[in-house]
Amino acid sequence: MYDYYLGGKDNFPADREAAERALSVFPNARVAARQNREFMIRATRYLAGEVGIRQFLGIGTGIPTSPNLHEVAQSIVPDARVVYADNDPIMPA
Ligand SMILES: C[S@@+](CC[C@H](N)C(=O)[O-])C[C@H]1O[C@@H](n2cnc3c(N)ncnc32)[C@H](O)[C@@H]1O
Secondary structure (H helix, E strand, C coil): CHHHHHCCCCCCCCHHHHHHEEEEEHHCCHHHHHHHHHHHHHHHHHHEEEEECCEEEEEEECCCCCCCCHHHHHHCCCCCCCEEEEECCCCCC
């Protein structure tokens, strides 16, 4: 559903159907998902560029959606180290 809200391609018909049903009672769901993603990008840029953080742990990574955490961090600090963690086995696949 989150991938669908972000305009991604990695979602199933059941995801899209459930996402549309959720939108009927929470019309801002798509905006919320996109704003959540934008926050991750802003926070990573700030931490890498202003604070000097070189190692990142993404907890609850989700389905890859560009730009991902490592792309944002490494666009500022090319040798930044990133570890992703998610308890859904489909994520590493
Ligand atoms: C909304 S999605 C991904 C959001 C993504 N981090 C972003 O900022 O766009 C949330 C993810 O958290 C994962 N998750 C939920 N509970 C978790 C837990 N206890 N440990 C690890 N991952 C978890 C889910 O499997 C899902 O992939």
